[in-house]
Amino acid sequence: MRADRLVATLLFLQSRGRVTVAEVAAELEISERTARRDLEALSTAGIPVYSQRGRGGGWSLVGGARTDLTGLTAEEIRSLFLRAGSATATPQLRTALRKLVRALPAPLRSDAEAAARAHIVDATDWTRADATAAAPQLDALRRAVVDGHQVRLGYAGPGKPASVRTVHPLGLAFKAGNEYLVADTEGGLRTFRLSRVLTAEPTGAPVTRPEGFDLPAVWRSLAARLEDRMLAATVRARAEPGTLAILERLFEGRLRIGEKLPDGWSEVTVDGPTAEVVAGQLAAFGARIEVLDPPQARERLARLAVELARVYGAPDSVP
Structure with a gap:
């Protein structure tokens, strides 16, 4: 002690x-x-x-005089530099890491430098050309969270026109390749996906934090609510064996593969925000997947078939 x-x-x-x-x-x-x-x-x-x-x-x-004592153990130093590897850190974080390296006892410096070079996090989705579009807003929102200033936020939700509102920034969260702002609004606590933030203008007014606010607990609650909406519907189908690997990559944790059927196909279930959305995603597999229920999913596929035939014409014969 x-x-x-x-x-x-x-x-x-x-x-x-x-x-x-x-x-x-x-x-x-x-x-x-x-x-x-x-x-x-x-x-x-x-x-x-x-x-x-x-x-x-x-x-x-x-x-x-200054001491090189940091209080960190060798294992803690390795973990820190692995998680904040200099290859992907922001300029400010790289500067902080360099200062920390200089403050470390000599026997631990080479370990820390090696750990910094040993890890990289690439948050870019393979299907996206530019994952840095939100960088200017991200910097402004980070400052607003740290400084405790309200922000006039320009935001365009999915399928909605852009709007401007004043929010109380409380924290930032990173999940599945996307960064989110957690903020208090007139309608209560909510999340804003940074890739949809158009502008972020600090007002100078102080943030009002809800009593007992705990960012990890609030984020878990908001994320669970969002996931419930994203997985609100389940579609049951039968799939050709050759489609299963593709389905697993496409739907990941939203796909469940059931028992193999007598004809060699497998029963599968897929979760999504609505049955119609899941049906539209499965339509790309054509006749290699047959949707069984719910009825609205089958109806969506029937409408798609009619629309596509109207655009491209029905083939005279099917090989």
Whole structure:
């Protein structure tokens, strides 16, 4: 326990430049007698700590000296640099990582530098040409979250015209290759997908945070609500064996493969926002998939068949 306290005392001293015994005692919630003993122990251990008596005095590091002590273990350092690899970090994060490397004890520096080069996160969807379109808004929203300023947000939801509203930015979340703003609005807490943010203008007015707000808990609740809407309908179908691998890649966790049928085909179920949307996605497989239910999914496919025949013409014969 005393070793931890000495480390905390040294870091507090380093961050403040000069401290009094009373300040150390208040910061670490110990007695002034214990604080004085700890400061003296640091000096005795060879750390360049000295005291100055009189008005304006206190304890300081000699010449403003700084320690390379970070309190991080080797495993913690590797984990940090792996997760924040310099190959994908923002310029600000790369600068912070370089400073942290210089602050690390020499035996740990090479480990940290190797870890930074060993990991890359590519959030770009293979089907998207540009995943950086929201970068200017992302920077503005990050500043608004950190500074606690309300924002006039220009936003275009899916299938909706663009609109402008004032929101209280509370946090940012990254999920499945997309970044989201969590904000309080007149209609309550909600999420905004950053790729749909058109403008983000800080108003200067302070953010009002809901009492007891906890970002991870709120995000889990909002994400669960969104996922419920995205998986509100289930379509049952029978699929040709050669389609199963493609279906698994296309629908991932939304697909469930059932038992094999006597004709060699397999029964499958697919979840989606509506039965009509799932039917439209399955239409690309043509006769290799037969939708069984619900009826509205079959009706959607029948309408699509009529529309496509009207555009492209019905073939005279089917091979």
